[in-house]
Amino acid sequence: MGKRIETRLIAAVLALFALTQVASAACQPGKIELAGERGVVSFDVSVADSFASRGRGLMFVKDMADSAGMLFIYGVTRPVSFWMKNTYIPLDMIFIDRRGVVKKVHANAVPHDTTSISSDVPIRSVLEINGGLAEKLGIGPGTLVRHADLPQTGVAWPC
Incomplete structure (x- = not known):
């Protein structure tokens, strides 16, 4: 086998191994994954899935790691709105539809x-991350999202 073919074969095996590792790590509790034009990124997230937890959100948080965020999950798909009262850090709000596709990003609230x-538009969930990260990481409309607590039937990228 030629050196060039052998190198390609090794690269293909390593790529397949990496993909299987990503697939087996999919939908870990407390993690959200986003796949877009620049690849896959993940965040450690707190989930806000009750009226009270969604109402509090990230209020009073004064510092958040770039690898962290909060995922707001709604029981039904509907239009939602947010404000930044009592929120101390700029946030990117990533609005996600029922299929797990980003529909809108509001940058640097x-x-x-x-x-x-x-x-x-009607959405099922919203991911809040530090302001400016969505643009930096290439997260925008069309980005695919998955998380263990989001619906898994009829979605674009299931767990």
């Missing part, structure tokens, strides 16, 4: 601003 930030 201003701390303490009471202006309503709307999804504009």
Whole structure:
């Protein structure tokens, strides 16, 4: 076997191994994954899936790691809106539909601003991460999202 073919074969085996490792690590509790044009990124997330936890959100949080975020999950798909009252850090709000596809990103929401930030379309969940990260990581409309607590039937990228 030629050296060039052998190198390609080794690269293919390593790539397959890496893909199987990613697949087996899919949908770990407390992690959300996003797949877009620049590859796959993940965040450690707290889940807000009750009226009270969604109402509090990231209020009063003064510092958050770039690898962290909060996932707001709604029981039904509907338009939602947010504000930044009592929120100390700028946030990117990533609005996700029932199929796990990003529909809208509101970048760098201003701390303490009471202006309503709307999804504009029906969504099932919202991911909040540090302001500016969505653009830096290439997260935008069309990015695929998966998390163990999101619906798994009829989605674009299931667990």
